[in-house]
Amino acid sequence: MNEQTSLRNLMVEEIKDLYDAERQLVKALPKMAKGANSDELRALITGHLSETEEQVKRLERAFEMLDEKPRGKHCAGIAGIIKEGSDLLEEDFDGAVMDAGIIAGAQRAEHYEIGAYGSVIAWAKQLGEGELASLLEDTMQEEKNADEKLSALAEGSINSKAAAAAGQRKSTASNGEDRSPRSVPKSRNGGRSKASTRRR
Numbered sequence: 001m002n003e004q005t006s007l008r009n010l011m012v013e014e015i016k017d018l019y020d021a022e023r024q025l026v027k028a029l030p031k032m033a034k035g036a037n038s039d040e041l042r043a044l045i046t047g048h049l050s051e052t053e054e055q056v057k058r059l060e061r062a063f064e065m066l067d068e069k070p071r072g073k074h075c076a077g078i079a080g081i082i083k084e085g086s087d088l089l090e091e092d093f094d095g096a097v098m099d100a101g102i103i104a105g106a107q108r109a110e111h112y113e114i115g116a117y118g119s120v121i122a123w124a125k126q127l128g129e130g131e132l133a134s135l136l137e138d139t140m141q142e143e144k145n146a147d148e149k150l151s152a153l154a155e156g157s158i159n160s161k162a163a164a165a166a167g168q169r170k171s172t173a174s175n176g177e178d179r180s181p182r183s184v185p186k187s188r189n190g191g192r193s194k195a196s197t198r199r200r
């Protein structure tokens with residue numbers, strides 16, 4: 001009984017953390033979109049902004065289900081990721097290189113959220129809160145989809161444009177080695193699974 005109560009409390013604390021994280025992202029995503037040079041990247045970020053606004057509402061429903069007041073608790077993790085992203089925007093990287101950096105920052109945010117939602121969903125199931133778990137699984141799916149779209153955009157076009165930008169010339173001119181961006185390993189986007197493309 002006590003154990004259940006304390007896991008429930010921990011779950012509520014994590015939901016407060018996520019509530020704050022999503023609201024920080026609602027403010028930060030427009031700045032990332034503004035800094036993007038690729039129309040596709042800007043559209044992707046703007047699309048995820050609308051999803052994020054919906055995710056905030058979903059968390060408000062989660063509080064309701066748990067009979068808790070919707071309150072955030074400062075999420076230092078996402079604040080740090082957002083700070084790194086806004087520091088990057090201050091730097092003077094070329095168009096596609098900047099976009100590659102924006103994607104890296106956005107994926108850090110997605111991975112943070114996927115980790116946090118994953119724990120909360122597992123706890124909700126453990127505590128018999130199936131409805132809450134399935135509500136948050138909708139959000140989890142959106143985060144995974146956003147992460148996959150970011151990978152596809154990076155690996156499909158932005159990384160190769162970034163590699164072709166002026167800053168890379170020196171390394172390719174010095175030897176005949178093929179430095180095609182296609183040789184970049186795909187392993188950096190861990191946690192991706194085929195199942196994540198499934199829609200409810």
Ligand SMILES: [Fe+2]
Nearest residue numbers: 022052055113
């Ligand atoms: Fe989110």
